[in-house]
Amino acid sequence: MRSGMIIAIGLLATGCVTVESTFQDSVSSEGVFFFEGTTDRGLIVYDGSAIDESFDIRGRSWATGGGRSRAQRRADNNDFVVSVEGEALIASAVSRDSRAGVDFDVLGPGFMNVDILSDRGTAELYDVEGTHVVTANRVFGRNIVGDVDFFADSSGIDVEVLPYENGLVIVESRSGDVDLYLPWGLDYDINIIADPDYEIIIEDLGFDTLVLEPGLAIAWRGFRTIRVDVFVRGGDVRLYSAF
Numbered sequence: 001m002r003s004g005m006i007i008a009i010g011l012l013a014t015g016c017v018t019v020e021s022t023f024q025d026s027v028s029s030e031g032v033f034f035f036e037g038t039t040d041r042g043l044i045v046y047d048g049s050a051i052d053e054s055f056d057i058r059g060r061s062w063a064t065g066g067g068r069s070r071a072q073r074r075a076d077n078n079d080f081v082v083s084v085e086g087e088a089l090i091a092s093a094v095s096r097d098s099r100a101g102v103d104f105d106v107l108g109p110g111f112m113n114v115d116i117l118s119d120r121g122t123a124e125l126y127d128v129e130g131t132h133v134v135t136a137n138r139v140f141g142r143n144i145v146g147d148v149d150f151f152a153d154s155s156g157i158d159v160e161v162l163p164y165e166n167g168l169v170i171v172e173s174r175s176g177d178v179d180l181y182l183p184w185g186l187d188y189d190i191n192i193i194a195d196p197d198y199e200i201i202i203e204d205l206g207f208d209t210l211v212l213e214p215g216l217a218i219a220w221r222g223f224r225t226i227r228v229d230v231f232v233r234g235g236d237v238r239l240y241s242a243f
Helices: 069-074
Strands: 008-012 017-028 034-039 043-048 053-066 079-085 088-096 100-109 112-152 157-164 168-171 178-182 188-191 200-202 209-213 216-220 224-233 237-241
Touching: 017 069, 017 079, 017 188, 034 043, 034 100, 053 069, 053 079, 069 112, 088 100, 100 112, 112 200, 157 168, 168 178, 178 224, 188 237, 200 209
Parallel strands: 034 088, 034 112, 043 100, 043 112, 112 157, 112 168, 157 178, 168 224, 178 237, 188 224, 200 237
Antiparallel strands: 008 017, 017 053, 053 100, 079 088, 188 216, 209 216
């Protein structure tokens, strides 16, 4: 993965230097049903719009410092690996300095179970169906199908989810707004526990019952077969129709 890397050096307005190296790879997706992405600091993207039966992986290893040599030393301490292990594509990175990180951008099949951990970064999901568990500073996604469990540590969540029948949607933000888009008219059992100092805004999704109070919202429809739990501190909650 490290061969053929392109190094780009840039001066920031503050006088710091940024060192970047890019890498890419392509591997078969046959027999692979899980994507597991981990990085200390960085962006992890999974895009399920691939046409071919393969993964196209692109990445960026970066670091900043008060000079080129210092930034390069930090970048040299970034360790990353991309490999297929059994039924899983693994993209994993460790950065030993707080001013360094590794990003992964993966284009793959639309049916994929996604598990992402980006301790101090962002996770993004697009056009993917399966069971998805994500922990990051910020979580963003569109056209996510299936069961989800999303946690954002400090910068909120903005996702569109199309849940399974009898599905489960868990969304939690420790600090930051939550924007959740759900299809209209499904059999929901929605429970929102939020910060009473912030707003809860709910668009009617065809609910039979809606109870809205400071820091709390309960709504349901039909057979209540789709459980949606939202927990938020330090931010607003906005629930919108996806269609």
